[in-house]
Amino acid sequence: MLRSYRYRFYPSTEVRNNITTALNYCRLTYNKLLELYYNGKINTVYDACNYVATLKQQYPELKTVYSKTLQRAGNHLFNNISVLASLKNKGFKTGGLRYKNEYRFRTLEYNQSGFKITENLLELSKIGTVKLILHRPLPEGRIKSILITRTKSGEYYAIFQVETSSITLLQNNSAVGLDMGVKTFCYDSDGNFVDNPKFLAQSLHKIKLLHRKLSRKQRFSQNWLKTRCKLAKLQEYVANQRNNHNHQVSRYYVNNYGIICVEDLSIARMLSRQNRTGKTLRRSISDAGWGDFLSKLAYKAESAGRVLVRVDPRETSQKCYCGNIVKKDLSERVHDCPCCGVSLDRDFNSALNILKKGLELLSGREGREPPGLPVEPAVNRDHQVSKPLA
Template identity: 30%
Template sequence: MLLSIKTKLKLSLIQETIMSKHAGIARFTYNWGLATWQQLYKDGLKPDKYVLKKFFNNHVKPEFTWIKEKGICQKITQYAFDHLGDAFSRFFAHIGGYPNFKKKGHHDSFTIDASGKPIPVGGKSIKLPTIGWVKTYEGLPHTTCKSITISRTADNWFIAFAYEQTHEPTVKQHDVVVGVDLGVKELATLSTGVVFPNPKHYKTHLEKLRRLSRNFARKTKGSNNRQSCKIQLAKHHAKVANLRNNTIHQITTFLCKNHAKIVVEDLNISGMLSNHKLAQVIADCGFHEFKRQLEYKAKKFGCEIIIASRWFPSSKTCSNCGYIQDMPLKERIYNCGSCGHSIDRDLNAAINLSRLAKA
């Protein structure tokens, strides 16, 4: 099974400068390709990444000597065109939006390889093509990879690569089907009665976020103080995102390791975010990330994921008699109007989801 790993790099000031140069060249190549792509469309032509890549290498690249500077990996321009082509493919398939121009300091990243040769990794240091040896904060598995992606978050650089991993199915504590109801008050409620509370990391750190945002807005544009505040604000956003991802990783790992069959509903997240009263707390839950992690961890730990239809009335159906009634969001206890059964709203929905798989 092909899985990826991402870890933080321990770089010197010289190495950070080299990384910034690589990211700048990748950004320049991507933006040039996007601008040329748009111009060709206006002229009635139909471009693709291969035509742009060939023209760039033969006519544009020789004019910019700084791209061929010593220590710069020349593979980053090829991957920039590949990323541009993938972005347009997602756009034409109605999976993503129209590609935008990249800005300096926003999602800086680049991809390199060793001209088709496998790159050996392992331990707390790795030798990157043309860049040289770099150190990591944690040990890497001893393996090989085809390409490596290096990205920057706030003022920290991270390395990511995919490699083949072998996994055997884990011994399940629960062979029965488990239903998982995702919510705002409780992040996940299982049909077995286990409840995972919602830590609400964004709301917890909101006051500090407001303070840092005010400080950033008050600084003079272009000043060093503004740049310093920008990094502090980016670090805070990264901290909240890491806390959220850690919580979701813990829950999804527990589910996939200990349950043979998991049923989760297909939520209309974009529709839920249109409710401005709940948009902030819904976005803080990370429902899409929760589902994404379940899908790949199911293959990793050997369990089955069943996605229930978003139209399945899990919250409106009585888990005791099957009677369906309206359930406003403010009502947290399900009181059946037919049999009089009383149960927690989220637990009732989780039980109905587990029975859906059996049906």
């Protein structure tokens, strides 16, 4: 499978200028290809890659950039086009692609060639040599490509995309169901839960303050650029906190369970329902980072030989474990069933239903009986997974 490893580096002034120049010329190529696409002169990624040679004749300065790096701009363009097409097919309202300015094009790609690695030194064709900060060993396996990216705050990273073999963990037949929430980040069918850290809510006041300061600056002035950089650093800090948290929680469940059942959530649709969810709830859903967590859980489960089952989320919180439907509003956090008399946390009940659905789906798919489940589960709030080890 293909995995990505990110390393930071601090380029010299010469290398930084070369990266900026290469980004500008790749952005020029991207915009020209997008214009040709809108005019109907290119229709496929092959047309785009072939037209790069014509652009080099029109703009000789493009020859200062590695050839494959320029061609990858065409690949990125048609990847974006295919993503928009898939979203439209799913019923989402999408606009057209925009031309990139210097603040919206921040990545170069060296595909299969144009780079050389010696210990912690990375040599890039027509850019120079950079020293990587190896916070972990370089990946073993075939390096398919290297992405050189510059963040909004001005930090530089090299992202290695490597073909690696799956690492199968010890066999584990234990199963768990996970219910994603806003009050608690996730609640599992064993009675454990992860508190929602609410990283955005913790820094929201500072973000609003910087936004207010930025709006009062003259656009593209030095003070505007400095304030914009401060805001970008704060937003990246929040994103890094969320990323680290999701890595830790996903690693915990992959290491301790062989079958993981989750809801097949359509987060984009949940955020687009403005008439049903208020602004605060939509912000809380985005702050929780469910999509990022489920993505990390999926690729870690695949690489470790675990089974990840996605189930239909309908009625998982309204249905009792005994099969009775108990209607309740979102504000009601306790599930009380009048038929079987069970009383337990709403999210715990949902996690049990997710596990039951997942095992039924898995047994039908693989032709085997699911493991037994408790008839009257008891809530266990003594053991929390607040800081799982990665």
